[in-house]
Amino acid sequence: MADRTLTVSVVTPEGAAYEGQALSVVAPAFDGEMAFYPMHAPLVGVLGYGELRVTRTDNQTEHFYLAGGVVQVANDEVTILAESVVPAPDVDDGEARKMLDDALATQAVGEIELDARQAQMDDARARIRIAERSKTRREPTAREILEQPVE
């Protein structure tokens, strides 16, 4: 088990956003997060707006913003089809806030418009969340590591 890894490919219409081996993948499913480890059962799932985390074989985690898509898992291969994938540090939260305000200000009538508005709000909120998380995320300083309580 320990020597098994996942082959991950994240593809968009404009090319591959990530390709490589990974220890685990956490993807934003439409109803919550889903994690995949090696030997996962074959699955096809719909993804929503949220954060995609790929833990590489060197234990470093890469964060992406993902705006919906589909994930397919089989034979330790994780394939994610998405229309837009942005590395988390590149997510612009100012723009996302504007998007959210826009969505909140629009008056939606009918099911289609309501759905579209909800999607825009979800998208904007996910972007803001990821941008903020990505700003506060950093490597711990040497002092912090030293001052960590020893268990």
Place this chain on the structure above:
Amino acid sequence: MAKPRAILNRAKSIGSIAKITDTMYKIAAAKFKRAFDRAVAARPYTDKLTQLIGDLASAAGGDFDHPLLEVRPTKTALLIGISSNRGLCGGYNSNVANLVVKSCEEIKARGVDLHVVASGKRLITMLKHKQIEIAHEFTHIEDRPTFEEVDAITDEIMERYGRGEIEEVFVVYTKFESASRQSAVCEKVLPLETPSAEESGSSHNYMFHPSAEEILADLLPRSVRLHVFQAFLDAAVSEQTARRMAMKNATDAANEIIKDLTMLYNRSRQTQITTELSEIIGGAAALE
């Protein structure tokens, strides 16, 4: 015979034209490489999506409905024509324009209303010249179409399709088959063909989250967007290839003409000298 000086001037001006066309050839070749890479980059996504739709269709047992699959009696159709903003690329733009005109006639012959959406300045002028009404025109998509730009167009069309304003959507563009073969084609975008539920190679017993039908409902609009995006990418690659060929031919023709003109110049110069010499000799002989 023309004056040698005039011939030389012509050869010179053709030389500078050749320089320009040669530069355009080189630029088109470089742009072609980039456009080609982008078209190739989209391929894994297309393949995966098609495969996944096939898998899901077989899992759903070929028994599902979706608004995008529904064939409704056609009252209004929409046609997207894709060409370039720039000329000097051989028959590229006129091929697209001719096919748009032909398709328009065919669609109208069925007694169907038609809206034409045109992308590219050249196509817009050509269609206006042929007196075809254009409902929407775009000129902002250049040789590097991004998914977002194209998506904005597709989104609006799908929305109108969803509201029942249009029943059929076609796209006319230049399909890139190989570096030496591109042809203008007219493809139907909507309604989608029902994906065949045939047994595709995969034997995995997938879990579906949520159900296969719902995933399919999520994927079908994506495949429409992709179809249109792919059309724009193909058009961009074809444009650069067409320009590359046109400019190569132009440069070759210019060099050929320069060769002929140089020969003509030398010959006429010689004739002139011969004439002058015989005049001098004739003059001298008359003096004796």
